[in-house]
Amino acid sequence: MRGEVRRRQRRRDGPQPPRLSQRDSRADEVLRVAGGIVTVRPTVVLIGPPGAGKSTVGARLAQTLGTEFVDTDALVEQTDGRTISDIFVEDGEPAFRRMEADAVARALDGAGVVALGGGAPMQPSVAELLSGHHVVFLDVSISDASGRIGFDASRPLLAVNPRATWTRLMNERRPTYESLASVRIDTAGCTPEQVVEQVHAWLGRES
Template identity: 40%
Template sequence: MRCAENIVLIGFMGAGKSTVGRRLAQRSGRYFLDADALIESAQGKAIPSIFDEKGEAYFRQLEQQSARWLAECVRGSIVSTGGGMPMVVEKLRDIGTVVYLKISFEKILQRIRPEERKKRPLFNDTAKTRMLFEARERIYEKRAQITVDADRDPDAIVEEILSKIEEKQNA
């Protein structure tokens, strides 16, 4: 039996990668993997602790390692990347079809409650986070094979992704 190709979800923090990813996995019969959760599991600690103890550069190395593992070992899955993974992993397409969940910064601010922002190390300063968003947006667009509007019902996003994946396969 041949495994389906992976689908790799990219986008900024709060774009809905986990929510959409889980629903996409259920709908498509694939497994859902969260790249950040894989790193936390391998390190035995939460990402904020990794940032505090070893710094962002170390964390980015862990993202590169996990991307290599995903590309080499994982098939038939939905992979939700961390928001920064596309900045350090150029060959995301080696993992699977790359789908960018595009959403405005204003909508992200509405989605992420202040208490949740505290859990995200790069969300400490809203002005800096906006600049980070703007810089990453160009990279997301460059890495993506499919871009979808993520400011709507997750089930509608899932249906659009599946439709575009099918179009891509039939092209």
């Protein structure tokens, strides 16, 4: 009798929520929350260069999906108690990259939307962690990037000759961004809301 009741209950509940397409078992168990799609693993991982809008888009996308947002750069600073610029100056880039890889691993172990620092995907250990996740490459031109972030002192790798350095880093990193990404979205001339709409629409097609 209890089994029959459960079967009737399932029929009343209607069809089960859709599942995001997945490349391995880490992207499993999908729930519908506030009209959006949320997984027990990150729904979306945003990658791209400084100025692509990862933090802004990530926060707004998470709000749209009704889930949490994690910025791994902010997580490093919160954990260590220093700014990224201070970590670079006092401990050097290798030390920062170790902290960054740890922050990425922690962020990818939870639910929500995750934004990675521009250089994080260049680490083989981080690239491996991204396998099985919905990775969105937010592409951007240098003119849009400089207008958004101003290449200020908080970005240590861009402290000297920022435009030339940004261009060089982007040329070096682009193949990795493209190889890891599930989808590339050009943010040129787009507002954060428009980018969120594009990512959300892509997620809908993937469901």
